[in-house]
Amino acid sequence: MLSYENVRHAFGERVVLDGCTFSVRAGECVALLGQSGAGKTTLFRLAYGAFDPDEGTVRVGGVDLRGVHGAALRQVRARIGVVFQAHELIDELSVEANVLAGTFGRRTTLGAIRSVLRPSALERRLAHDALARVGLGDRVRERAYHLSGGQRQRIAVARAIAARAELVLADEPAASLDPSLAREIVDLLTADARERGAALVCTLHQPELARSFDRVITLEAGRIVRDAVAGAA
Numbered sequence: 496m497l498s499y500e501n502v503r504h505a506f507g508e509r510v511v512l513d514g515c516t517f518s519v520r521a522g523e524c525v526a527l528l529g530q531s532g533a534g535k536t537t538l539f540r541l542a543y544g545a546f547d548p549d550e551g552t553v554r555v556g557g558v559d560l561r562g563v564h565g566a567a568l569r570q571v572r573a574r575i576g577v578v579f580q581a582h583e584l585i586d587e588l589s590v591e592a593n594v595l596a597g598t599f600g601r602r603t604t605l606g607a608i609r610s611v612l613r614p615s616a617l618e619r620r621l622a623h624d625a626l627a628r629v630g631l632g633d634r635v636r637e638r639a640y641h642l643s644g645g646q647r648q649r650i651a652v653a654r655a656i657a658a659r660a661e662l663v664l665a666d667e668p669a670a671s672l673d674p675s676l677a678r679e680i681v682d683l684l685t686a687d688a689r690e691r692g693a694a695l696v697c698t699l700h701q702p703e704l705a706r707s708f709d710r711v712i713t714l715e716a717g718r719i720v721r722d723a724v725a726g727a728a
């Protein structure tokens with residue numbers, strides 16, 4: 496579903512990714528560990544087609560992303576669900592509207608407005624199902640700013656669940672949460688991916704959270720230093 500082959504990239508003089516090769520199959524949950532600045536977010540941005548790497552190949556669903564733009568790139572992106580950070584929620588909107596805007600309309604501003612103002616019955620059902628799944632089924636009408644930090648992060652997860660994407664990219668979904676909430680968020684993501692047979696890649700700072708994944712990849716200064724079955728010594 497996602498593969499990196501000998502990917503190298505530098506921003507100016509700074510080499511950020513240095514020969515990264517790994518792939519993630521459909522139905523596989525991969526934790527990506529690494530210290531701040533290791534290159535984790537850059538790998539995600541490449542998967543989303545934000546830019547081409549200096550060298551190497553990035554594929555999503557078998558599509559080589561190099562030089563892919565416009566409608567073709569939008570088609571690739573439609574297969575990817577991104578778990579946004581809770582701080583990207585719009586406080587003044589309801590919980591439901593945040594899921595609708597972040598899930599169905601995220602590719603264009605106009606699409607976001609339409610999804611919030613006039614969601615289709617299907618969009619609304621998917622949003623409600625996802626919110627029920629993360630335990631917020633009774634909070635759909637409340638404004639996002641009424642919710643706690645952990646609940647807000649669950650809204651961010653609901654956005655990705657509602658999208659029912661084949662590939663889910665979660666960039667530090669458990670950052671700044673206490674350990675039990677962090678575990679809850681990670682478990683919600685892995686359970687959803689496993690049920691649907693989706694591929695999940697989740698960046699984490701805390702190695703102890705990686706246990707519920709199938710594989711753990713560790714990145715250090717742009718290089719993969721470990722790629723192992725979760726739980727392996």
Ligand SMILES: Nc1ncnc2c1ncn2[C@@H]1O[C@H](COP(=O)(O)OP(=O)(O)OP(=O)(O)O)[C@@H](O)[C@H]1O
Pocket residue numbers: 506511529530531532533534535536537538
């Ligand atoms: N657009 C950019 N221009 C210049 N340097 C960049 C750019 N994007 C990222 N970097 C640099 O690339 C390195 C890797 O950044 P990246 O965001 O991928 O790390 P990360 O592993 O996700 O870190 P964190 O855990 O803090 O989010 C960092 O040194 C960062 O400053």
